Amino acid sequence: MSQPLKRLLVVVALAFVYLVAAKLGLSLAFVHASATAVWPGTGIALAAILILGYGAWPGILLGAFLANVTTAGSVATSIGIAVGNTLEGLLGAYLVNRFANGRKAFDRASDIFRLAFLAAGVSTTVSVTVGVTSLFLGGFARSEDFAFIWLTWWLGDAMGCLIIAPLLVLWSENPRIRWNRSQILEAAWLLSCLFLVGLIVFDGLIPIKNYPLEFLCVPFLIWVAFRFGQREAATAIVVLSGIAIWGTLSGFGPFVGENPNESLLLLQAFMGVTAVMTLVLAAVVSERRQVEGQLRDLSVTDPLTGLANYRQLIHVLDGEIKRSQRTERQFAILFLDVDSLKKINDRHGHVVGNRALRRVADALRTSCRAMDTVGRFGGDEFALILPETEEVGARQVAHRIAQRLAREGATPRIAVSTGVAVYPRDGKTIEALLSAADSALYDVKSRVSRLRTKPGKQKEEVGEDTTFQNSADAILSKRFTR
Numbered sequence: 001m002s003q004p005l006k007r008l009l010v011v012v013a014l015a016f017v018y019l020v021a022a023k024l025g026l027s028l029a030f031v032h033a034s035a036t037a038v039w040p041g042t043g044i045a046l047a048a049i050l051i052l053g054y055g056a057w058p059g060i061l062l063g064a065f066l067a068n069v070t071t072a073g074s075v076a077t078s079i080g081i082a083v084g085n086t087l088e089g090l091l092g093a094y095l096v097n098r099f100a101n102g103r104k105a106f107d108r109a110s111d112i113f114r115l116a117f118l119a120a121g122v123s124t125t126v127s128v129t130v131g132v133t134s135l136f137l138g139g140f141a142r143s144e145d146f147a148f149i150w151l152t153w154w155l156g157d158a159m160g161c162l163i164i165a166p167l168l169v170l171w172s173e174n175p176r177i178r179w180n181r182s183q184i185l186e187a188a189w190l191l192s193c194l195f196l197v198g199l200i201v202f203d204g205l206i207p208i209k210n211y212p213l214e215f216l217c218v219p220f221l222i223w224v225a226f227r228f229g230q231r232e233a234a235t236a237i238v239v240l241s242g243i244a245i246w247g248t249l250s251g252f253g254p255f256v257g258e259n260p261n262e263s264l265l266l267l268q269a270f271m272g273v274t275a276v277m278t279l280v281l282a283a284v285v286s287e288r289r290q291v292e293g294q295l296r297d298l299s300v301t302d303p304l305t306g307l308a309n310y311r312q313l314i315h316v317l318d319g320e321i322k323r324s325q326r327t328e329r330q331f332a333i334l335f336l337d338v339d340s341l342k343k344i345n346d347r348h349g350h351v352v353g354n355r356a357l358r359r360v361a362d363a364l365r366t367s368c369r370a371m372d373t374v375g376r377f378g379g380d381e382f383a384l385i386l387p388e389t390e391e392v393g394a395r396q397v398a399h400r401i402a403q404r405l406a407r408e409g410a411t412p413r414i415a416v417s418t419g420v421a422v423y424p425r426d427g428k429t430i431e432a433l434l435s436a437a438d439s440a441l442y443d444v445k446s447r448v449s450r451l452r453t454k455p456g457k458q459k460e461e462v463g464e465d466t467t468f469q470n471s472a473d474a475i476l477s478k479r480f481t482r
Contacts, residue, residue: 010052011059018044018063025156026071028249030261033072034081034135035149037264038245039156041067042127043164045089046096046119050103050165051172054090061086077138084130092123092161103169106230108287109280116162116276124157152261159268162275163241166234174231186227191239194220198240201254202247212254214270221274225282233282237275244271304354305361307382308375316373316385317430323387324423331387332394335419335437336360336401337445338380344412356414363404367397383437394420417445 021040029036041064048056064082069075096105100114132150135141141149179187197220199205201213217240224236247253248267255266300312308316320331338360345353357380364374364382373385386394398418405414419441421427426436 007055010056011062014044014048014052014056014059015063015066018060019066022063022067023071025160026067028245028260028264030259030264031152032135032141032145032149034068034077034131034140035153035156037152037156037159037261037268039153039160040164041085042088042092042124042157042160043162043166043168044160045085046092046161046165047168047172049089049093050096050169054093057086057090060089073135073140074138077134077140080134080138081127081131084127084134087130088123088127088157091126092119095119095123103173106166106170106234106279107283109283112276112279112283119165120158120161120272124154124161127157128154152265155265155268155272159272159275162272163237166230166275166279167238170231170234183228187232190220190223190227190236194224194236194240195243198243199247202244202252203250204247204252214254217274221278222281225278226285228282229286230279230282233278234275237271237278240274241271302376305358305376307361307364308373310375310378313373313375313377313383313385314430316375317433320385320387321423321428321430321433329388330390330422330425331385332389332391332420332422333433333437334384334386334394334398335377335421335441336364336382336384336398336416337418337441338382339415339417339445341380348412352412356412359408359410359414360405360416363401363408367401367404381441391420391422394422417441419444 018041021044025036025039025041026033028038045060048060061082064085065078068081069078073081095118096102096115099118100111101108105111105115128150132141132146132153135149136143136146194217196205197216201216221233221236221240225233244253244255244267245264248255248263249260253267255263255270257263257266300309300315301307302309317333324331338356341353341356344356357376360382361374361376364384368374368384368386371387375383375385377383384394384397386397389397395418398420402416402418405416408414419437419439421433421437421440423433427433
């Protein structure tokens with residue numbers, strides 16, 4: 001399918017959706033045939049431009065024109081209203097993109113407040129002013145009704161922005177549901193409770209007077225904000241809003257006024273405030289979870305290499321000892337030390353030294369199994385915990401790491417020394433195992449040091465003596481084969 005045809009289909013689909021939603025909203029127009037306190041079109045327009053881009057405006061213009069020309073007024077007034085609705089969506093999307101992080105506006109509480117003020121509060125005045133002025137100039141509205149029509153129109157547009165747009169944007173950003181069984185059951189229970197309390201408060205399920213019971217909805221909105229997220233919170237708001245509108249127009253609930261339009265104005269004001277507060281709470285909870293996750297990662301991860309840190313290594317080592325005690329299977333711990341890292345830092349600088357450590361970390365990752373734990377023990381020392389591995393297998397891993405580093409083309413060249421300890425042969429406690437691996441490591445380093453200082457040979461810079469590297473590899477691996 002060609003790109004122009006795709007764009008045409010998107011415009012037609014958007015116009016159809018906008019038309020259907022607009023006709024539903026205009027069916028609740030009581031103060032004027034073109035002014036309603038329930039207008040989902042604004043939310044659809046804002047979400048469409050945020051998701052599809054500014055090129056979606058023809059669909060909004062076409063849908064708004066068809067909705068108004070088939071309702072009331074003339075072709076000229078319908079064009080004026082449609083232009084106002086389109087400008088409203090474009091301006092709202094521009095302000096949200098510019099000041100409220102675009103489609104990510106619902107990820108942070110501060111951006112939600114900006115969206116509420118800029119898109120729902122400011123940009124909606126464009127559509128309202130243009131639309132009411134078009135009706136007035138066309139002779140379809142009286143001057144004494146101008147203010148009341150303007151207020152009804154503006155509140156309907158603002159609530160469409162605050163209630164419909166979050167639902168569409170959040171589901172488009174994350175359409176997949178990744179719930180486990182317990183979350184599915186909790187979501188079903190929450191939805192049932194929300195329906196029940198909505199029917200009690202707004203639909204007269206229990207025959208009581210119109211007491212101000214709307215506060216009963218708050219705990220369930222807090223529930224969804226804390227236990228789920230922004231997407232589910234936006235969905236709960238739409239569900240509750242639909243129940244509330246239906247019940248209020250049926251004459252039930254705390255917002256029933258002298259006429260249907262007054263009732264809808266009061267209800268929409270409540271739903272707008274509730275929507276903002278719920279979305280903000282959900283965003284704050286989400287931000288806190290992200291920070292907690294980052295702190296949790298930092299507590300067990302080395303920031304330079306991304307490997308497990310000392311704390312995580314000790315935790316895993318303790319778990320392996322307990323598992324080995326149950327299964328009576330050995331495991332090995334492999335210590336690695338970067339040779340002459342100080343010389344690399346002195347000659348090339350600490351930035352290159354840090355890069356060398358990351359190169360070693362990458363070699364460790366690619367040389368180990370998924371079940372192994374790789375960590376930075378501290379400084380230039382690394383450790384590998386190898387479950388169900390004997391000394392022969394651990395030395396094969398050490399040889400593989402040394403060969404991988406030797407084949408690297410990057411400079412400076414890197415060599416490592418290794419030491420192996422096996423549970424329970426070399427120790428039955430964490431301290432004993434670490435001490436044994438450390439002793440084995442420094443035994444190897446001392447033997448390598450003797451190779452470096454053989455008579456007739458001068459000291460070479462790290463990684464530059466190929467003979468030394470091969471000799472070290474021979475010591476470390478003992479030429480084990482698989």
